[in-house]
Amino acid sequence: MKKLLILGAGTGGTILANTLSRKLDLKQWDVTVIDKAVEHLYQPGFIFLPFRLYGYENKSDVAHPVKHHLPGNVNVVNADIRLIDHAGKKVETSVGVYPYDWLILALGCHVAPEEVEGLEESMGKNAFTFYTLEGSLALQKALEKMEKGKLALNIAEMPIKCPVAPIEFIFLADYYFNKKGIRDKIEIEFVTPLAGAFTKPQASRALGEIARSKNIKITPNFDIQGVDHEKKVINAFNGDSVEYDILASVPPNLGPEVIDESGLGDGAGYALTDEKTLKHKNADNIYVLGDNTNVPTSKAGSVAHFEAEIVEENILREIDGKEPIAEFDGHSNxxxxxxxxxxxxxxxxxxxxxxxxxxxxxxxxxxxxxxxxxxxxxxxxxxxxxxxxxxxxxxxxxxxxxxxxxxxxxxxxxxxxxx
Ligand SMILES: Cc1cc2nc3c(=O)[nH]c(=O)nc-3n(C[C@H](O)[C@H](O)[C@H](O)COP(=O)(O)OP(=O)(O)OC[C@H]3O[C@@H](n4cnc5c(N)ncnc54)[C@H](O)[C@@H]3O)c2cc1C
Structure with a gap:
């Protein structure tokens, strides 16, 4: 039996487990998916949870068992992936070693508050992140108690997954406090390392105008140095500072350590990926998709979905002994x-x-x-x-x-x- 190993059962890994198990002859191919999580989280729901909006109130509104979305004819392994031995074509995990003929890397990325001085210690006190399920639920409780003062949102650095999520959060905060009838008692400030509300100029202008119409202050070019939760202030390297009562933080995002430790990454955990074919640049028989690539487009579920089509086509071509020809154009939606x-x-x-x-x-x-x-x-x-x-x-x-x-x-x- 030949072996296809899919690392990660999030958006990208789950799509490919489904499509490739339909396309490959499973009498000749053994498809295995490995993930340390038992629940698949619908991350776009994290922006609504802090405000209890549109039916998003609890974990059950965003979580499904991983296995529900994987086909019954693939092997599902619940394990921590510890090393990808690409020379030996095998993967070491907390429950054993898995050899492969072809490997798909779909391990996503995660927030790393420990990268900013004082941020980890502030978490749960007066700083929260809606980039995790636990963080958005903790923020829900904090916002419920907020009756006046300043809500500041800070993006620590780019790249982050879903770069529009912070501006959505701040727009929804404006709506939430309006609904509660206390918007005039709450200041809202969007503090970003970017020159404006978004990475791309036209969208940045459009979003900036909406923010101004909602009386949301945008503080651009803010390179965070640290957080002092006792003084309720975030400080920048250039000496600037922003005071807050509640800080909604988007900490630095990093790719999985195992990618760097296996010699496959760029130093920030993102796999060195050909931006057109989505094949790993330096290792044989590995394709990459989703948030753990280092391709210069948004880290978004839509991108993982578009990339899945390219990876599917190229991997099937290579298995047939042909060159990969499908080309990804960076499409994001x-x-x-x-x-x-x-x-x-x-x-x-x-x-x-x-x-x-x-x-x-x-x-x-x-x-x-x-x-x-x-x-x-x-x-x-x-x-x-x-x-x-x-x-x-x-x-x-x-x-x-x-x-x-x-x-x-x-x-x-x-x-x-x-x-
Ligand atoms: C607040 C927020 C809002 C968002 N809104 C949108 C939106 O509106 N539209 C949109 O398109 N996208 C949105 N996204 C982004 C979207 O959720 C991700 O881009 C998408 O899920 C990426 O898919 P992926 O397969 O690359 O990674 P993921 O879906 O994150 O899956 C990665 C998987 O790898 C597993 N894993 C990681 N390391 C290991 C290891 N060492 N061992 C074993 N398993 C491991 C994880 O457990 C996880 O299941 C949002 C994200 C956030 C945080």
Whole structure:
């Protein structure tokens, strides 16, 4: 038997376990998925949990058993992955050693508050992170008690997964305090190392304008040096500081240590990945997708989904003795909640920044690009069921309305002005 090993049963690993187990002849191939978690978390729900919004209140609203979404004909191993021996083509785990012919790396990334002085000690006191399930539930309790003062959100450094999640959080905070009737007693400040609200100029401008209309202060170019939870202040390397009562923190994001320790990473835990083929740059028979790549696009579930199509095609070609030819273009697609039952949608790739227009069809949409609409919000709300029922099972890849390559259909190219 030949062996396909998939490391990680999150978004990317689960899609590929489903699609590849349907495409490979399982009389000749043994497919094994290894993950240390027993629950698969719907991470986009973490931005709603702190505010108890739209039916997101508890863990049960975002967690499903990992096994529910994996096919019955693959082996599922619950174990901590400790070393990837790419020369020996085997993986060492807490429960044994697994040899492979082909390996897929889909281990995601995680927050590392210990990377910022004073941040870890502040966590749970007056600083919280909604980038973990536990953090968003702790923040829910803290916000319930908040009646006045300042809520500051800080992004420690880039890259982070879902780079729009912080701005969504801050827009939802504005909505939440408005609903409670105490918005005038709460200051909201968005403190970021970026020059504006987002990484890409047009989207940054659009989101910045919405923030201003909501009376949210944006403090750009803030390189955090440390947190002092007793003085309730975050300090920057250049001497600037921002006071807070509650700090919603997005700590530095790092890739899995095992990637660096196995000689496959860039020093921050991200695997050295060919940005077009998604094959590992230095190791044979390894493909990479999702948050643990070092490709220059967003770390998002949509990206893992688009990448899964490319990895599936290239790995099947290689198994057939052909060259990998499928090329990833960096396609990313994300709804951005803006509060009051509205959201924006952005769609972009390595070369094209988010543009205005309609999606996926010209004129009729139904979704609006780079513009708030109620339909976008309902798109975001409906996406959870699509994720659990279609995306993870690998029934969305190949959908002509959501292709892995970015389409210019419906996009207003004339808005592309030189910066
Ligand atoms: C607050 C927030 C909001 C978000 N909102 C959106 C959104 O609106 N739209 C969007 O597209 N994306 C969003 N995302 C991002 C999205 O959730 C991720 O990009 C996506 O889940 C990445 O998939 P992945 O397979 O790369 O990693 P993951 O889904 O994180 O899976 C990685 C898996 O690897 C396992 N693992 C890691 N290390 C080891 C080890 N050593 N041993 C064993 N197992 C291990 C983990 O347990 C995990 O199950 C959001 C993320 C956050 C945090």
């Amino acid at each position: 994300c709804f951005i909640e803006s509060g009051f039952h509205k959201a924006l949608l952005i769609d972009f790739n390595y070369d094209t920044e988010p543009l205005p227009g309609t999606f996926p069809l010209p004129k009729v949409g139904p979704f609006s690009l780079l513009k708030e609409s109620r339909l976008n919000h309902w798109g975001k709300m409906g996406f959870k069921q699509i994720y659990w029922n279609l995306l993870l099972s690998g029934h969305l890849p190949g959908d002509p309305l959501l292709p892995s390559h970015m389409s210019f259909t419906g996009k207003d190219i004339s808005s592309l002005v030189p910066e």
